[in-house]
Amino acid sequence: MTNTPAIEAEGLVKRYDGVRALDGLTLSVDRGEFFGLLGPNGAGKTTFIETLVGLVEPTAGQAAVFGNDVETEQQAVRNHVSVAPQEFNVDRFFPIQEVLEHAARIHGVRASDARERAAEALESVGLAAKGDRKFRALSGGMKRRFLLARALVSDPDLLILDEPTAGVDVEIRRDIWNVVQRLNDDGMTVLLTTHYIEEAERLCDRVCVVDGGQTVVVDTPGQLRRRGTDTIRAEIDGERVHANRLRAVDGVDDVAVTSDGVTVRAERAESVLAAVVTAVSRQGRTVETLEVDRASLEDAFVDLTGPGADGSGGPESDETTTSQPSERSRQSSTTEQ
């Protein structure tokens, strides 16, 4: 039982009036994992979530949550899962403390505990002082945080966050990140859908890039970043360098020469950097400044899902390495020469 994945989807298909919202989506999420679903609008992320909790019935394929089939064992699935949706779907009649109590009770939390759970959930998202307010009286950021609190009040094993930081400012976004990171550190499995590349990079152990209702690739943010291309920008004193001599450097993909420097693109900046500087020096020029832009997850994402992507996104990896919260998506270093 403990080896059963938190989520296992195999060939999930959902058609709406001829449109395939899911087109054979396959993925597996380990217990305790922080798993990201990254994809453009209409990629099928929300449909996948709704399939897991029974809001959408799949046309074909199978999905299970902690080993429970989402179609035939719905109640068992729902005992494990909570969703913080993208939409503000809140009962606006009651103060938010009571909305949480109601949510807890329909998950089977006894009345004596529901109030305490609701207070704790509000506390965890910094809304403890707002419990007597109604949802409409909250600011946009508070509303987002409240949706998270509502998902937490049933103490789920699997927390599903659908665009949890959409439309909130940086400070609140980071607050939300800290809360869900803590929950994941404590063992809660988290499935996150997001448009924000930085969010996926910072939080997720693995990311599934979804496009057209299909799994394009599943990998760690670090490995996905390596699928992109690094850029080296060098300012050169004196006359222009010869581009062909730089192109001859092993590992260089592309070279662009400008009046004051050169831009070199390579899969791995560190593997060509010394050779590029040497090639410039051999032409009698001096590198004045050097800037390396690492390929970001965003670059990889655009490559995988943007125009020109072949749809397969390359060979699918199912690496289970757990990465640390990744470094900033774009690292720059400037070296005076």
Add this chain to the structure above:
Amino acid sequence: MTDDSTLSVPDSVVPTWVVRTLGLARREVLRVTRRAKNTVLPPIVTNGLYITVFGVILGARIGETQGVPYLQFVLPGLIALGAISQSFQNAAFSLFHSRWEGYVEVMIAAPISSAEGIVSYLLGSAVRGLLVGGAVFALGYLFTGTPVRHPALLIAFVVVVVLLFGGLGLVGGMWADDFDQLTVFNQFLIRPLVFFGGVFYPLADLPGIARTVSYLNPIVYIVNGIRFSLTGISSVPPLTSLAVLVGATVLVVGLDVWLFERGFGLTE
């Protein structure tokens, strides 16, 4: 404002399904009681006007009907009208509103079963229907002062009626696509059935074919059942009426469960 603590049932020993059902039912009941001036008071005022105009003012001219004063004759129908329309409206509006605002998804994604959800909504509707029906009865009693002939039967009829129309309200709440459609059931189905259900006249006054057709109208059984409970007179045997209504309630609640299970109007 209701003392909410009275609505919390000590549940340290109750099964989880009861906890879930009472949790949702509490929400539905509070939705009625906290806004009593919107949910309960208006229909009481409306029915109070019916009692005053039809029962007291016109009733004095009409005299006796089937051996009782007209107000006594018409009061059972007004109780039924209040209980029917309010239990229907409560279930229909509450479920539709949760669909409209999207928070029905919170219920669907929770481990609460269809049957538990339906029972919860029916309890909320029953409370509203019983409050209004009871208030109409109390108003009528002020004018008639006549004791209830069969109180147990009266309670049985009113409870079955609010459950039956609460159940129909859930169908309406699942079916409607917008707020306008919510009124369709009430205006074009329930209200005509009530007015042709023997509320204001005895069935015996109708010509043959109209009287026969009237027996297809469930309101006839409701009105006559309550009328028998209050006055001892009825155009239909009371136990037959009760049996018909219980059967209809079982069918409608069964339909609710079937529709909920299939996610009719609730899921994609």
